[in-house]
Amino acid sequence: MGVLEGRVAIVTGAGQGLGREHALLFAAEGALVVVNDVGRSTSDSGSSLAQSVVDEITASGGQAVANTDSVSDWAGAQRLIETAVKDFGDLHVVVNNAGILRDRMLVNMTEEEFDSVINVNLKGTFAVSHFAAQYWREQSKLGLDADRAIINTSSGAGMQPGIGQTNYAAAKAGIAAMTQVASKELRRIGVRVNGIAPFARTQTTQATPGLVERLAEAESRNGFDPYHPGNVSPLVTYLASSQCHMTGHMFRVVGDFIGVYEGWHLVDSFENGQRWEVTGVAQALAGVPSEPVTDAPKMPS
Ligand SMILES: NC(=O)c1ccc[n+]([C@@H]2O[C@H](COP(=O)([O-])OP(=O)(O)OC[C@H]3O[C@@H](n4cnc5c(N)ncnc54)[C@H](O)[C@@H]3O)[C@@H](O)[C@H]2O)c1
Secondary structure, three states: OOOOOEEEEOOOOOOOOOHHHHHHHHHHHOOEEEOOOOOOOOOOOOOEEEHHHHHHHOOOOOOEEEEOOOOOOOOHHHHHHHHHHHHHHOOOOEEOOOOOOOOOOOOOOOOOHHHHHHHHHHHHHHHHHHHHHHHHHHHOOOOOOOOEEEEEEOOOOHOOOOOOOOHHHHHHHHHHHHHHHHHHHHHHHHHEEEEEOOOOOOOOHHHOOOOOHHHHHHHHHHOOOOHHHHHOOOHHHHHOOOOOOOOOOOOEEEEOOEEOOOOOOOOOOOOOOOOOHHHHHHHHHHOOOOOOOOOOOOOOO
């Protein structure tokens, strides 16, 4: 018996990359999977990426259906939830994985580049979670409680942001915040909400200057390939399973590395018992470092 036996799961953006790996492992662990992706193949007749993953799953004896709605389309997100309920009779797990990148320095970034990244990553995560939560609340009112889970996909770029990604970092940091809000709100109807900040070799990272050589070198090593996207899926599968006891957490996951994040927290503070004079503020803050001291996420070498 797989750890997801009989559980109905939606994985968004599952036509390739990390989402495809999650969908394949979910199906192998007994889940009935809705494979969502708007993408089409560029190499052949333009066939649906979602359908090709469904074909892979069914060829190995699993159960899956395709959905090609965009997660950022409000009505499309609702249809996605309805697909799970209509085809498989329930919904237990949502993996919000669909994402796009449009990297550019803040000074050059266009409105379209900003809006599209916020729409797919941030609004898409919200829209799908919203309609899933509505369905789960109805089920809970009917007394039909079950173990339910949402797994959101943030990024090291959102947890410890760098340059060139104002849009993406804001979306991914927003997803981490949304994970915490949703975990607190949905706990009472039995829904756990956690998130991941993964890193792996996919079309996205392979198109990122500076990463290509590192990813290729790791692939050519014998044995364990730390950047294989399938390395991320066991954690996601655990978070999706009823074995998981946690909610509201964000995890770093790369290769064999699983890290547990803690969010923004105060590292120093100042009080003077009255409204501050500006000069007093300057004196009090004189010892604060000129930039925050942040550690880069730990990664396999
Ligand atoms: N690969 C990494 O190292 C890495 C690092 C940090 C975060 N992430 C995040 O992980 C997730 C998956 O990334 P990946 O590298 O596998 O990317 P990918 O590009 O290989 O796959 C993403 C999929 O999402 C689909 N998609 C895009 N817009 C969509 C929409 N509106 N509705 C439905 N599907 C849509 C795309 O067609 C694509 O198939 C993303 O959220 C990404 O930001 C990835």
